Amino acid sequence: MLQAASAIPAAAGQPTDNILVAENVSKRFGGFLAVSNLNLAVRRGSIHALIGPNGAGKTTCFNLLTKALALSSGRIMFNGSDISDLRSAAVAKRGLVRSFQISxxxxxxxxxxxxxxxxxxxxxxxxxxxxxxxxxxxxxxxxxxxxxxxxxxxxxxxxxxxxxxxxxxxxxxxxxxxLEPELLLLDEPTAGMGHEDIEPITDLIRRVAVGRTVLLVEHNLSVVSTLCDRITVLQHGQIIADGTYAEVSANPLVRTAYLGEDDA
Known part of the structure; x- marks a missing residue:
């Protein structure tokens, strides 16, 4: 079983291997802890997915990484620089761009x-x-x-x-x-699409990822399985698994939380 990722994935590599690193990131809305002590590393040149059931904290996590929301605690590093206190427009100019920033x-x-x-x-x-x-x-x-x-x-x-x-x-x-992104964040790029559109968009993401890094939220597991190098699974604002599709899909925690299967 994979660990529930209290340490940053891939942190054992060279620091320059990771274009984006979140360290102990949390977000509170009043008494509600939406994201809890999240550690995430996105490897340069990879296509990385955030998945999880509804309410897992994926959108909040995206908003924190792009600085649309302020952190309650923790820090975010992009290209080795601390961007925790920057606004979204400032991080976009540095090359971390979310798809809706050109609305x-x-x-x-x-x-x-x-x-x-x-x-x-x-x-x-x-x-x-x-x-x-x-x-x-x-x-x-x-x-x-x-x-x-x-x-x-x-x-x-x-x-x-x-x-x-x-x-x-x-x-x-x-x-x-x-906007010339170095790291492109896509929020559910295939949402609402018919089968005839999903494959062309998947191919497009694969093409535009050449020479860039892509981090995406995606519900379609068939897209994730064929497109992504690494997958991080969230539940209740925490990472419960991180690895390849084969690794996370075999994880009992993921099967219970995301796929609705019994652990037994």
């Missing part, structure tokens, strides 16, 4: 225009009414590269409202990539 796509803008807006935010070229629209033409080449990276080249002139659900998620990933 929902603009439904009446085309795919190209949506990605260009994200690039404007990154490069400080926000459009003002007194400037010519051609002042942001220099961003088109990079926007087209990103659109191609997520497989939307044929849809660059289509408005976001006209895209299928799966293609909208691909567009959201493209706008997030415009």
């Amino acid at each position: 929902a796509t603009f439904p009446n803008l085309t795919v190209l225009e949506n990605v260009r807006v994200a690039l404007q935010a990154k490069h400080g070229k926000s459009y003002h009414f007194w400037r010519s629209i051609h002042s942001i033409d220099s961003l088109n080449a990079r926007a087209l590269e990103l659109i191609g990276e997520v497989g939307l080249s044929a849809s660059q002139g289509v408005t976001a409202a006209e895209l299928s659900y799966g293609k909208k998620r691909a567009l959201e990933i493209a706008t997030t990539l415009a």
Whole structure:
């Protein structure tokens, strides 16, 4: 059986192996302890999943790691620097980016225009009414590269409202990539998708992970089993298992808490 991870996974390796490390992180909401003494290490260049039943604390954990929520205790290290007291915008500039930080796509803008807006935010070229629209033409080449990276080249002139659900998620990933993340956090990237969209999005995540690190929350275990290098399982705000899919799926604690199986 795996240990319930009171020590940081993979801490025995070189410090530079881990791009993100959470040490004894806790979050209280009044008298409710949502995340308790959490230790987590995300290895550079990996695809790492957080899984667990509803109410396990996955979203709270994500919000703490991206600094959308302040820590009650503990610390978070990113690329060897303590980011515990930084705000979410500051950590995004350092390269730790959650998918919704370039929020929902603009439904009446085309795919190209949506990605260009994200690039404007990154490069400080926000459009003002007194400037010519051609002042942001220099961003088109990079926007087209990103659109191609997520497989939307044929849809660059289509408005976001006209895209299928799966293609909208691909567009959201493209706008997030415009921020040049070193660590990309994705919150349930396949949620609400039909079977026909899940495989393309899984393939997309695998492609965009090249040269980056990805941390995701995902409920679809078939996606997790084929996509992720390492899996951390949460229950009641605590880590109960951490390892490969084969390791965590064989863990009796995980079977009881997540899969609903009896330990007997």
